[in-house]
Amino acid sequence: MTFDYDLFVIGGGSGGVRAARIAASEGGARVAMAEEYRMGGTCVIRGCVPKKLMVFAAGHGATLEEARAYGWQVEATGFDWRAFRAKLDAELTRLEGAYTRNAENAGVEIFHQRATLADPHTVLLADGRRLTARHILIATGGTPFVPPEFDGQGAMTSNEVFLMDELPGTMLIIGGGFIACEFACVLQGLGVAVTQMYRGAQILRGFDDDLRHTVAAEMGAQGVTLEVGTDLVSLERLPDGRYAASDTNGGRREFDRVLFATGRVANTGGLGLEAAGVALQENGAVKVDGWSQTNIPSIYAVGDVTDRIQLTPVAIREGHAFADTVFGGKPTQADHALVASAVFTRPEAATVGLTEEEARREGPVKIFMTSFRPMQTAFAGGTSKVMMKLVVCAASDRVLGCHIVAPGAAEMIQFAAVALKMGATKADFDRVVAVHPTMAEEIVLLRKPVREG
Incomplete structure (x- = not known):
């Protein structure tokens, strides 16, 4: 059978775009993609990127207060939401254009409209066109849930x-x-x-x-x-x-x-998945195996629509692994172990590995933890505290989890994740010379466990 494309991707978010680009540029595939809203998906348009910019904006109020304690003569007259939103909209438009150009430059044909499944090899565009593909990738992400x-x-x-x-x-x-x-x-x-x-x-x-x-x-x-x-x-x-x-x-x-x-739910409604025979989980997410393949051999799915780990970098890894496997001759499964994550509260919270509760279910542990007022805010009279915690296997001394609540916690956890991925022990952490004066040095200065067993 002759197909219009080797791959058709439904969804123009991070996972789908990565899969499409790699399949086209490195795998030599004929690739098309459909996105009904804006290229970039949740992360770029209505998730990670605009949220983080709002986090930055919100943090400047406290920064101005702190600056006075450091001798700066400053006065905040209020926050201009309209001015901020105008710049935010412009930045999202720029990023949307970059996502579109990068995909097109890789050889991907983009249809800016909704696409649904007609059968295991056919997609139906909103304008009525029917297009066939040897492989179809579902990358439609998630959507907010309202009771x-x-x-x-x-x-x-x-x-x-x-x-x-x-x-x-x-x-x-x-x-x-x-x-x-x-x-x-x-x-x-x-x-x-x-x-x-x-x-x-x-x-x-x-x-x-x-x-x-x-x-x-x-x-x-x-x-x-x-x-x-x-x-x-x-x-x-x-x-x-x-x-x-x-x-x-x-x-x-x-x-x-x-x-x-x-909460969020998989964005699978009205895609025609049931008609194509694609199996779904009880929560509506697409059921896939380790290769991101559904029960229908020609149909795959990556990202939040599969409800594995709902993080943009995970979707990107899954999309890349799919393209390498199907079009690159390099069978690859995305690694979902020891994935770090961050919560951009004030201060930030970041984590990698097992929680204390999870680790205790596997065996005896040692818990190393500290809580203190960081130098920068303490000098300004702030009472906020940071928390750093290591969960260590009592038998092997391997660090099973790292949890941080502090300004810049997300930046710190990235490097802690490297150590845990390499199998670092508490003794490895202890051998590292501290960088002083920093908050992060405390993670290598935890000498006595606060809890054992």
Whole structure:
């Protein structure tokens, strides 16, 4: 059978673009791609990049306060959201153009419209065209989840935060994951009075407990009203456009805006996957094997749509491994072990490896940990503390996990991840000479365990 393309990619995000570029430029494949919204996907357009720029913006308020303690005569007259958003929009447009050019320069043909599956080798474009491909890659990512009982009431998700015309005076954020915590810190830093409501006992479920408690304490100290063990019962849109929210504790309060950060789900709805026979997990994600191949031999999937590890660098690795395997003659599986991650709260939280709770289930451990006021903020009278923690196997001395809450934690964890990936032991950390005076030096100065067993 003759096909129009060797590969057709549905989704123009990081994973799909990487797969398309490598397949075309290094594998010599005839490649096409369809993206219904904007090239770059969630990370570039409505995720990592705009969020991190908002994190930078939010942090400057505290920096100005600190500068006064260091002798600078400065005065902040307020944050100009409209000016910032104009620059943000321009930057995202620039990045979108770069993603498009890079793919096209690699030889990828791009269709700026929706595509769905018609059968295992055929895609149907929104304009009615049917195109065939030897292989099809699903890379449609994830989408924010809003509980059905609150859907359609005008509340925001992370997709809409970057599109606000103006900052609200008050904001209710529902959720306790990293997206909820990041936006709580960002918006509070920009001058919004933030209440964060989470039904669980503590935010950041799945992270190390010491990290979770440290971040929660710091968020509260900064002014975020953090309410755990509390859930939303009802949400009413008021005549003036504001919201009345009732909770499980019997409270009823009004907010200018409401943001649901209650998780993300695989973006598989209406893609025609079921009609093509593609097996899905119970949560709607595409079921794949270690090679990112579905139960249909011609159809693969990478990135958040597979619900393995929902991180952009992971999607990129999966896309590259797919292209190497199918078109490069280099069978490769993406490595999902010891993937570092960061939560861009203030201060940042970063982690790699096992939590203390996970490690204890595998055997005896030694826990090394410190908490202290960093020099820079302590000099300015700040009370914020940082936390650094190593989880060590008691039998082998191997470092199983590293968890940091500190300004620049994400930068530190990248290098800690290299050490853990190489199988570093606590003795290896101890042999490293500290860089003084830094916060990071404390990670190699942890001598006595705080807990054992």
